[in-house]
Amino acid sequence: MIEEFKEAVNKGLSAKNKNLPSKYFYDKKGDALFVEIMNLPEYYLTRAEYEIFKNQTLKIITSLNLKKDTYFELIELGAGDGTKTKELLKLLDKEAYDFDYFPIDFSQNALDNLDKTLQTEIPSLSVKTKQGDYFKVLESFKDSKHQKVILFLGSNIGNMTDDIANVFLQNLSASLALGDQLFLGVDLIKAKDIVLTAYNDSKGITAAFNLNLLNRINTELKGNFAINTFKHLPEYDEIEGIAKSFLVSTKDQDVFVEALNKSFHFYKDEKIHLEVSRKYNDDIINSIIAKTKFKISDKLTDSNNYFSNYILKIV
Numbered sequence: 476m477i478e479e480f481k482e483a484v485n486k487g488l489s490a491k492n493k494n495l496p497s498k499y500f501y502d503k504k505g506d507a508l509f510v511e512i513m514n515l516p517e518y519y520l521t522r523a524e525y526e527i528f529k530n531q532t533l534k535i536i537t538s539l540n541l542k543k544d545t546y547f548e549l550i551e552l553g554a555g556d557g558t559k560t561k562e563l564l565k566l567l568d569k570e571a572y573d574f575d576y577f578p579i580d581f582s583q584n585a586l587d588n589l590d591k592t593l594q595t596e597i598p599s600l601s602v603k604t605k606q607g608d609y610f611k612v613l614e615s616f617k618d619s620k621h622q623k624v625i626l627f628l629g630s631n632i633g634n635m636t637d638d639i640a641n642v643f644l645q646n647l648s649a650s651l652a653l654g655d656q657l658f659l660g661v662d663l664i665k666a667k668d669i670v671l672t673a674y675n676d677s678k679g680i681t682a683a684f685n686l687n688l689l690n691r692i693n694t695e696l697k698g699n700f701a702i703n704t705f706k707h708l709p710e711y712d713e714i715e716g717i718a719k720s721f722l723v724s725t726k727d728q729d730v731f732v733e734a735l736n737k738s739f740h741f742y743k744d745e746k747i748h749l750e751v752s753r754k755y756n757d758d759i760i761n762s763i764i765a766k767t768k769f770k771i772s773d774k775l776t777d778s779n780n781y782f783s784n785y786i787l788k789i790v
């Protein structure tokens with residue numbers, strides 16, 4: 476892991492357009508800051524998707540065409556703390572639908588916590604946690620002939636470029652069978668001021684979250700980044716519909732990373748690109764599923780028209 480991190484940092488900071496992969500955001504401190512982001516008033520995404528789960532629970536069930544007498548596997552990619560999913564689980568459980576819930580996450584810690592809360596809040600629910608990489612875990616479902624519903628929420632697909640999302644959906648589609656469904660949560664293309672404030676909150680939590688990556692380089696790779704000489708800068712292009720986050724060097728400077736025995740030069744105002752958060756509409760969804768067996772079968776949207784859950788069905 477540390478070797479991989481070292482290599483990624485070397486590659487990213489040596490590139491003409493400097494970049495650092497966002498998967499390294501998530502150390503212990505990063506995880507905690509991320510939870511704080513999800514609860515920020517400016518971060519509308521969580522609330523918008525929660526509203527759909529809370530107010531349109533029955534509609535979710537009917538749109539997925541779930542039947543009480545047909546067993547299905549409900550599989551969630553990156554389950555987190557399950558706040559939104561719980562609304563759906565409660566109703567499915569109360570109405571005696573025949574299913575198992577399989578939360579998949581990379582973090583065993585997140586899974587243990589989720590398992591514990593679900594046992595207390597919905598004792599009759601069958602929860603089968605699976606730790607690991609999404610596709611490795613999905614492999615283990617290959618022999619099951621049961622109908623599957625995959626949940627992939629939080630606009631997490633938006634952190635992939637369209638090309639990568641395309642490959643991701645091709646792989647996912649290949650591991651599913653006719654009639655299986657993907658319930659995909661995506662943030663919608665909207666006005667710049669709304670999007671930008673979500674990625675640049677007034678308390679500076681998102682800034683701290685991004686800057687934490689430099690802290691990690693300092694502690695894990697013995698770097699000497701002066702954190703206060705870098706500023707968090709999100710950008711959003713309304714036409715393109717992509718939010719991008721950067722760290723910008725506020726001065727001309729060299730940074731030494733001992734584990735790499737290498738210095739990196741930063742010009743004043745030079746940017747390090749960290750992440751994309753793509754926003755969607757029907758056309759973009761259709762383009763990222765073009766090479767898959769998925770077709771849009773339905774869509775649920777929150778009352779502000781900020782966020783949609785698409786139902787993509789294997790046909």
Ligand code: TRP
Nearest residue numbers: 512520629630631633634681752
């Ligand atoms: N996928 C969500 C989004 O793009 C959550 C997220 C991922 C996020 N990385 C982030 C939110 C960085 C804020 C900052 O919005």
